[in-house]
Amino acid sequence: LAKTTQPISMDSYEGQEVNITCSHNNIATNDYITWYQQFPSQGPRFIIQGYKTKVTNEVASLFIPADRKSSTLSLPRVSLSDTAVYYCLVGDSDNSGYALNFGKGTSLLVTP
Amino acid sequence: GAGVSQTPSNKVTEKGKYVELRCDPISGHTALYWYRQSLGQGPEFLIYFQGTGAADDSGLPNDRFFAVRPEGSVSTLKIQRTERGDSAVYLCASSFIQGAYNEQFFGPGTRLTVL
Numbered sequence: 001l002a003k004t005t006q007p008i009s010m011d012s013y014e015g016q017e018v019n020i021t022c023s024h025n026n027i028a029t030n031d032y033i034t035w036y037q038q039f040p041s042q043g044p045r046f047i048i049q050g051y052k053t054k055v056t057n058e059v060a061s062l063f064i065p066a067d068r069k070s071s072t073l074s075l076p077r078v079s080l081s082d083t084a085v086y087y088c089l090v091g092d093s094d095n096s097g098y099a100l101n102f103g104k105g106t107s108l109l110v111t112p
Numbered sequence: 113g114a115g116v117s118q119t120p121s122n123k124v125t126e127k128g129k130y131v132e133l134r135c136d137p138i139s140g141h142t143a144l145y146w147y148r149q150s151l152g153q154g155p156e157f158l159i160y161f162q163g164t165g166a167a168d169d170s171g172l173p174n175d176r177f178f179a180v181r182p183e184g185s186v187s188t189l190k191i192q193r194t195e196r197g198d199s200a201v202y203l204c205a206s207s208f209i210q211g212a213y214n215e216q217f218f219g220p221g222t223r224l225t226v227l
Contacts, residue, residue, distance in 0.1 A: 043203050101157070
Protein backbone atom coordinates (compact mmCIF):
# COMPACT_ATOMS: atom_id res chain seq x y z
CA LEU A 1 0.00 0.00 0.00
CA ALA A 2 1.29 3.45 -0.87
CA LYS A 3 1.92 5.48 2.24
CA THR A 4 0.19 8.84 2.50
CA THR A 5 1.16 11.95 4.41
CA GLN A 6 -1.30 14.71 5.18
CA PRO A 7 -1.43 17.52 7.74
CA ILE A 8 -2.70 16.52 11.16
CA SER A 9 -4.98 19.53 11.43
CA MET A 10 -6.18 22.64 9.64
CA ASP A 11 -8.30 25.62 10.63
CA SER A 12 -10.52 27.74 8.41
CA TYR A 13 -13.19 30.37 8.61
CA GLU A 14 -16.63 29.92 7.16
CA GLY A 15 -16.91 30.81 3.51
CA GLN A 16 -13.28 30.18 2.69
CA GLU A 17 -11.91 27.60 0.29
CA VAL A 18 -9.96 24.84 2.00
CA ASN A 19 -7.27 22.83 0.28
CA ILE A 20 -5.89 19.71 1.94
CA THR A 21 -2.83 18.24 0.29
CA CYS A 22 -1.83 14.62 0.57
CA SER A 23 1.59 13.26 -0.40
CA HIS A 24 1.88 9.76 -1.82
CA ASN A 25 5.34 9.50 -3.34
CA ASN A 26 5.18 5.75 -3.82
CA ILE A 27 1.88 5.64 -5.67
CA ALA A 28 1.69 2.75 -8.12
CA THR A 29 0.42 2.82 -11.67
CA ASN A 30 -2.85 1.09 -10.82
CA ASP A 31 -3.54 3.09 -7.67
CA TYR A 32 -6.51 5.40 -7.29
CA ILE A 33 -6.71 8.29 -4.84
CA THR A 34 -9.76 8.39 -2.64
CA TRP A 35 -10.89 10.77 0.08
CA TYR A 36 -13.25 9.98 2.93
CA GLN A 37 -14.82 12.36 5.45
CA GLN A 38 -15.69 11.45 9.02
CA PHE A 39 -17.87 13.45 11.38
CA PRO A 40 -17.73 12.81 15.13
CA SER A 41 -19.64 9.71 16.18
CA GLN A 42 -20.21 8.64 12.60
CA GLY A 43 -18.54 6.24 10.20
CA PRO A 44 -16.42 7.60 7.35
CA ARG A 45 -18.18 8.73 4.20
CA PHE A 46 -16.78 8.60 0.66
CA ILE A 47 -16.23 12.05 -0.81
CA ILE A 48 -14.36 11.74 -4.06
CA GLN A 49 -12.02 9.52 -6.04
CA GLY A 50 -9.67 10.16 -8.93
CA TYR A 51 -6.80 8.78 -10.95
CA LYS A 52 -5.33 11.83 -12.64
CA THR A 53 -5.97 15.48 -13.49
CA LYS A 54 -9.11 16.89 -11.91
CA VAL A 55 -12.32 15.41 -10.63
CA THR A 56 -15.24 17.47 -9.38
CA ASN A 57 -18.52 16.53 -7.77
CA GLU A 58 -21.16 18.34 -5.78
CA VAL A 59 -19.08 18.21 -2.62
CA ALA A 60 -15.45 18.76 -3.58
CA SER A 61 -12.77 18.84 -6.22
CA LEU A 62 -9.72 16.65 -6.40
CA PHE A 63 -6.59 17.90 -8.14
CA ILE A 64 -3.93 15.40 -9.14
CA PRO A 65 -0.73 16.59 -10.86
CA ALA A 66 0.81 14.70 -13.71
CA ASP A 67 3.33 12.83 -11.54
CA ARG A 68 0.51 11.74 -9.18
CA LYS A 69 2.83 11.96 -6.17
CA SER A 70 0.42 14.22 -4.39
CA SER A 71 -3.21 15.25 -4.54
CA THR A 72 -5.24 18.14 -3.21
CA LEU A 73 -8.78 17.96 -1.93
CA SER A 74 -10.50 21.29 -2.39
CA LEU A 75 -13.62 22.22 -0.43
CA PRO A 76 -15.24 25.38 -1.79
CA ARG A 77 -16.73 27.88 0.64
CA VAL A 78 -16.68 25.73 3.75
CA SER A 79 -19.36 25.93 6.39
CA LEU A 80 -19.34 24.95 10.05
CA SER A 81 -20.77 21.58 9.08
CA ASP A 82 -17.61 20.76 7.14
CA THR A 83 -15.75 20.37 10.43
CA ALA A 84 -14.61 16.77 10.23
CA VAL A 85 -11.63 14.50 9.73
CA TYR A 86 -10.59 14.01 6.11
CA TYR A 87 -8.70 10.89 5.07
CA CYS A 88 -6.60 10.43 1.95
CA LEU A 89 -6.29 6.83 0.76
CA VAL A 90 -4.28 5.37 -2.09
CA GLY A 91 -4.54 1.91 -3.51
CA ASP A 92 -6.28 -0.37 -5.96
CA SER A 93 -8.64 -3.28 -5.65
CA ASP A 94 -6.14 -5.79 -7.01
CA ASN A 95 -3.13 -5.16 -4.80
CA SER A 96 -4.58 -3.61 -1.70
CA GLY A 97 -7.85 -5.39 -2.14
CA TYR A 98 -10.49 -4.15 0.13
CA ALA A 99 -8.75 -3.10 3.35
CA LEU A 100 -8.91 0.67 3.39
CA ASN A 101 -5.79 2.10 5.01
CA PHE A 102 -6.97 5.28 6.69
CA GLY A 103 -4.04 6.72 8.57
CA LYS A 104 -4.77 9.54 11.01
CA GLY A 105 -6.34 11.95 8.56
CA THR A 106 -6.57 15.74 8.68
CA SER A 107 -8.80 17.25 11.31
CA LEU A 108 -10.46 20.34 9.81
CA LEU A 109 -12.01 22.90 12.13
CA VAL A 110 -14.24 25.55 10.59
CA THR A 111 -15.11 28.52 12.74
CA PRO A 112 -17.41 31.50 12.23
CA GLY B 113 -32.78 3.47 1.16
CA ALA B 114 -31.54 2.24 4.50
CA GLY B 115 -27.87 2.49 5.21
CA VAL B 116 -25.62 0.19 7.18
CA SER B 117 -26.91 -0.28 10.70
CA GLN B 118 -25.06 -1.51 13.75
CA THR B 119 -26.30 -2.66 17.11
CA PRO B 120 -25.89 -1.90 19.88
CA SER B 121 -24.71 1.68 19.50
CA ASN B 122 -22.95 1.43 22.84
CA LYS B 123 -21.81 -1.58 24.82
CA VAL B 124 -20.23 -1.52 28.24
CA THR B 125 -18.85 -4.75 29.57
CA GLU B 126 -16.47 -6.01 32.17
CA LYS B 127 -13.05 -7.42 31.53
CA GLY B 128 -13.22 -11.11 30.72
CA LYS B 129 -16.78 -11.06 29.38
CA TYR B 130 -17.97 -12.10 25.92
CA VAL B 131 -19.58 -9.60 23.53
CA GLU B 132 -21.30 -9.73 20.17
CA LEU B 133 -21.61 -6.79 17.84
CA ARG B 134 -24.07 -6.89 14.96
CA CYS B 135 -23.94 -5.35 11.51
CA ASP B 136 -26.77 -5.11 8.99
CA PRO B 137 -25.31 -4.15 5.62
CA ILE B 138 -27.08 -2.40 2.80
CA SER B 139 -29.37 -4.83 1.03
CA GLY B 140 -27.69 -6.40 -1.97
CA HIS B 141 -24.15 -5.57 -0.89
CA THR B 142 -22.08 -8.70 -1.20
CA ALA B 143 -18.94 -7.38 0.51
CA LEU B 144 -18.83 -6.60 4.23
CA TYR B 145 -15.96 -5.20 6.27
CA TRP B 146 -15.21 -4.70 9.94
CA TYR B 147 -12.89 -1.97 11.20
CA ARG B 148 -11.85 -0.82 14.65
CA GLN B 149 -11.20 2.81 15.52
CA SER B 150 -9.37 3.97 18.61
CA LEU B 151 -9.53 7.54 19.84
CA GLY B 152 -7.58 9.91 17.59
CA GLN B 153 -6.79 7.23 15.02
CA GLY B 154 -8.24 6.31 11.68
CA PRO B 155 -10.19 3.09 11.28
CA GLU B 156 -8.11 -0.07 11.26
CA PHE B 157 -9.12 -3.03 9.09
CA LEU B 158 -10.12 -6.23 10.88
CA ILE B 159 -11.86 -8.61 8.48
CA TYR B 160 -13.53 -8.76 5.09
CA PHE B 161 -16.36 -11.01 3.88
CA GLN B 162 -17.32 -11.72 0.32
CA GLY B 163 -20.68 -13.41 0.61
CA THR B 164 -20.67 -15.86 3.50
CA GLY B 165 -16.95 -16.49 3.65
CA ALA B 166 -14.23 -14.51 5.35
CA ALA B 167 -11.97 -13.65 2.43
CA ASP B 168 -9.39 -11.99 4.65
CA ASP B 169 -9.21 -12.03 8.44
CA SER B 170 -5.60 -10.86 8.64
CA GLY B 171 -6.55 -7.74 10.59
CA LEU B 172 -8.04 -9.58 13.55
CA PRO B 173 -5.67 -8.86 16.42
CA ASN B 174 -5.77 -12.32 18.02
CA ASP B 175 -7.88 -15.44 18.37
CA ARG B 176 -10.25 -13.81 20.84
CA PHE B 177 -11.81 -12.05 17.86
CA PHE B 178 -14.07 -13.89 15.46
CA ALA B 179 -16.71 -12.86 12.94
CA VAL B 180 -19.40 -14.67 11.02
CA ARG B 181 -21.79 -13.93 8.20
CA PRO B 182 -23.78 -17.15 7.87
CA GLU B 183 -26.32 -16.08 5.26
CA GLY B 184 -24.26 -13.53 3.40
CA SER B 185 -26.07 -10.57 4.88
CA VAL B 186 -25.96 -9.80 8.61
CA SER B 187 -22.60 -10.19 10.29
CA THR B 188 -21.65 -10.61 13.92
CA LEU B 189 -18.28 -9.72 15.39
CA LYS B 190 -17.58 -11.76 18.49
CA ILE B 191 -15.00 -10.94 21.13
CA GLN B 192 -14.15 -13.44 23.84
CA ARG B 193 -12.51 -12.68 27.18
CA THR B 194 -12.60 -8.96 26.55
CA GLU B 195 -9.69 -6.82 27.66
CA ARG B 196 -9.54 -3.10 28.42
CA GLY B 197 -7.47 -2.62 25.29
CA ASP B 198 -10.41 -3.81 23.20
CA SER B 199 -12.24 -0.59 24.02
CA ALA B 200 -12.83 1.23 20.72
CA VAL B 201 -15.47 2.02 18.15
CA TYR B 202 -16.16 -0.97 15.92
CA LEU B 203 -17.24 0.06 12.44
CA CYS B 204 -18.91 -2.04 9.81
CA ALA B 205 -19.00 -1.18 6.12
CA SER B 206 -20.47 -2.79 3.03
CA SER B 207 -19.99 -2.42 -0.68
CA PHE B 208 -21.70 -3.72 -3.77
CA ILE B 209 -18.73 -5.53 -5.19
CA GLN B 210 -15.28 -6.40 -4.02
CA GLY B 211 -12.55 -3.85 -3.89
CA ALA B 212 -11.42 -0.94 -1.81
CA TYR B 213 -11.91 1.37 -4.71
CA ASN B 214 -15.47 0.58 -4.90
CA GLU B 215 -17.08 2.89 -2.38
CA GLN B 216 -17.55 1.45 1.08
CA PHE B 217 -20.60 2.55 3.04
CA PHE B 218 -20.05 2.72 6.76
CA GLY B 219 -22.40 2.30 9.66
CA PRO B 220 -22.33 4.57 12.73
CA GLY B 221 -20.32 2.09 14.74
CA THR B 222 -20.62 0.38 18.09
CA ARG B 223 -18.72 2.01 20.92
CA LEU B 224 -17.34 -0.78 23.11
CA THR B 225 -16.09 0.05 26.58
CA VAL B 226 -14.39 -2.65 28.61
CA LEU B 227 -14.16 -1.80 32.29
